[in-house]
Amino acid sequence: MLTKGAADNAFEGIKVSRTGPSVSHLFFADDSLIFFKASPKACEGIKNILDKFSRLSGEVINFHKSLIMFSPNTPPSCRFQMRSIVNTPSAEALGKYLGNNIEVNGRSSRMFLPLVEKVEKRLSSWHNLSLSLAGRVILINSVLSMLSLNILSVFLIPKLTADKLNSIFARFLWAGSRATKPIFWKGRTSLELPKGSGGLGIRNVHLFNKALLAKQAVRIHHASNSLIAQVYHAKYKTSPVNFSLNKFKLSRATWGFQGLCRAVQDCQEGFVKIIGDGSDTQITEDKWLRGDPIKVKPGIILQEQGLQTVSNLIISERKAWNTELIWKTFLPETSIRILSTYIPKESFKDYYAWSESKHGSINVKDVYIFYLKQKGALEMQQNRRKFWNNLWASDLRPKWKIFVWRILQRALATNTNLSKRNIPVNETCHFCHRFRENETHLFRDCDISSRIWSASTLGISTHSSRSIPIDEWIRNFLQLFWKEDGRRSERVREFVVTLWSIWLHRNNVVFRNLFEDPLIIIHRKNIILREFDESDNIKGNHLKITAPSSITHQGPLSSLIESRHRDICVILVDGAWKRYQEKHPRAGIGWIAHVNGRKVFEGNAAVITTSSLQTEALAVHKGLWEAHSRNIRSIQILSDSTDIVRAMSSQQHAFEIISIMHDIKAICRGFQHWEIKKVNRNEINLAHNLAVSARLGKLV
Structure with missing residues (x-):
């Protein structure tokens, strides 16, 4: 109306x-x-x-x-x-909507005071309840999710306000009650790391705010027909993404538009240009290769050689790189990266795409992790990351996981840790009354703890491990149990519950003056494990687990027999990729096709790629191209790559295969019928052998 x-x-x-x-x-x-x-x-x-x-x-x-x-x-x-x-x-004024001011001037943090008050009110309603540390982490993230639904995904809040919210969350995490003055056992930097990197996954409000805005900016950029995109384009002549990446100057813009632009600017290194014809991309000024900047050989000046845009490096008639010119102009590492960039046969204008996602589409998690990487907060060895992922994905109770995390992070209230924070306590162990109570002594080296470990069903002897740090000792045992038993390891469960029972016994001695027989530790451990097993059985009986639908994989011969009455060309494709000397990948692709049991064509080729996914995509493209050039109208592609099969039915693709998928789908439009099927490796062995031969330099 x-x-x-x-x-x-x-x-x-x-x-x-x-x-x-x-x-x-x-x-x-x-x-x-x-x-x-x-x-x-x-x-x-x-x-x-x-x-x-x-x-x-x-x-x-x-x-x-x-x-x-x-x-x-x-x-x-x-x-x-x-x-x-x-x-x-x-x-x-229009007042408030969902507890926040509708009219926002981000230059003043006073405009966001209702947001701070809203968070404090939400958390204060839980102050009188006794929440575990794991429960507080869940509550903090739920409050952040609530904020992300409105204010954080619309406006860039001042850093002063974001820091205030971070402080409120940190205080609530360690205190749990407004009346007590908390001990901040770990700094915000550790808490804000993802769980897989050794943190608790409590998001930094400032970075989370920018990640939400960056995703919003990309959504507006792609949804050009939406009302907000039309308004921005009419007002500022472009989208927030193009405005930021093309380095236009912000003058008189609304606070909402400024926030979108600044969020994109701060993660602009994650946006890389997809090369179409190369005419809109400067060789050195624009970012069109992932990784390090482009490096030219000493003594070479690109402008003197007439090399300004990427199109000058392309042989336009063949839609291929000028290989000789590239090797003469750039250093080997840069040359490899250029030659591994696919040039599409179907021409289109160059455009920016987010390069830090495995599935192509930008999401808040990827952008947030990118911001953390920029701060240098995610430098961790791969084995450590694997350990943390296994811990958080295990079937242990949440409070046990947090407990293990606190031991490894030296964040437990042991006597030595309390003394370091200037709290007057007797540092002597409450069990043996001889040595200083720290994590190593309390959980392993104390005579009582040592006897508990040897008396457990694990039968661990601690005397030979005294030179090993406690965090490494715990990590080694858990990794061993996960490797041998899987994530639902009963030995992991018993190991962690033993640590937990020692801690409970220690707290009973300290706070309740219950000087019980140390054997009660084993008794308490057995009760806890029995209760856990009972609750696990109840969950198993009540959860309806739907078995995955069976997927029948037919071998090449069976597929040929099935398609014989349809005269469909079955194409087996595969790629073989191996990183050579760390930065110089060596790859090969292979393809072989049959119609009604008769071989139609086969071949292989050596290619330069940067990943196994890109190699698989090139193999599919080559197989399709060979079929199309022979005027074959109906095809079935067999591949062992789940990602490639998924990409064929998706509009979003991983960065390294965007251009290849553009050409693949263009070729598929020329067939009367086409389909792609995921099969096992042994069903495409013929194509795999051809790909391996090409990688080793043996071409058919």
Whole structure:
């Protein structure tokens, strides 16, 4: 009705810019905003439309709870006249929506005070409850998820406000109660790391805010027909992504647009140009290769040789790189990266794409991790990352996982740790009363703990391990058990529960003065394990686990027999990729095709690629191209790559195969019938052998 009213000139919507779309209304759940130029005629038109809506729907609008707002240049006399027509109170501001101010000026942190108050109120409602550390982590992330639904995904909040929220979360994590002054056992830098990198996964509000905005900017960039994209394009002549990556200067822009642009600017190294024809990309000024900057050989000046854009490095007639020119101009490492970049046969303009995602589409997690990498916070050995991933993915109780994390991070309230924080305590062990109580002594080297380990079903002797740090000792045992038993290892469960029982016994001695027989540790451990097994059995009985549907993989001969009556060309494709001397990959592709049991064509080729996925994609492309060049109309592709099969039915692709998939889908449009099927490696052995031969330099 509003759209029809605007079309019938009952009222006129407003424009953000002269060439922008006219906006008449916005609907948000059960709230509505109606925009129109201030005139008595427009007020009469809006009033008639709302009255008609009430008569037809039976829903009566409460005008006394509604508000009308005028622009600053509307004369007071006109305001009174139009307000009396609509019969609605006026206001100088739109107020709040979902607890946040609608009109935001990001230059002042006072505008975001309601956000801070909202978070404090949410967390304070839990202060009187005794939450474990694991429960507090879950609650903090749930509050962040709530914030991400509105304010954080729209506006860039001031860093002062973000730091205030981070401090509130850190205090709540370690205190759990407003009345107590907490001991901050670990700094925010450690807490904000992803769990796979040794942190607790509590997101940094500032980086999380920018990650949400970066994703929002890319969404607006791709959804060019959306209203917000049309408004921004009319006002600023481009999208926030192009505005930032092309280094346009921000002058007078709204705070919302500025936030989107700054979020993209801060992660611009993650955006890399996809090469189409290469005419819009400068060789050294634009980022079109992943990794290190482009390096030219000493003494060579690109401008003197007429090399300015990437198109100057391409032989346009063949749609191929000028290999001789590239090897003469650039250092070997750069030359390899250039030659491994695929040049599409179907021409299109160069454009920016997010390069840090495995599946092509940008998501908040990838951008957030990219920001952390920029800060240098994710430098960790691969084996450490594997350990943390196994710990968090195990079937242990959440509080046990947090407990192990605190031991390894030296974040437990042992006597030595308390003393380091200037808390007056006796550092002597509460068990043996001889040595200082730290993690190593309490959980392994104390005589009582040592006897507990040897008496357990694990039968661990600790005397030969005293020179090994406690964190390495725990990590080695857990990794061994996971390797031999899998993630649901019973030995891992018993190992962790033994640590937990020692800690419980120590706390009973310290806080309850219960000087029990140390054998109670083993007894308590057995009770805890038995309770865990019982709860695990209850979960297993009540959860309905749907078995995955069986997938029948047919071998090449079976596939040929099945397709014999259809005369379908079955193409086996595979790629063989191996990193050679760390930075110089060596790859080969192979393909072989049959129709009704008769071999039609086969071949292999050596290629330069940067990943196994790119190699598999080139193998599919070559097999399709060979079939298309022979005027074959119906094909079935057999590949052992799940990612390639998934990519054929997706619009989003990993960065290294975007251009290849563009050509693959263009070729597929020329077939009457095509399909791709995921099979096992042994079913495409013929193509695999051809690919390996090509990688070793033996071409058919």
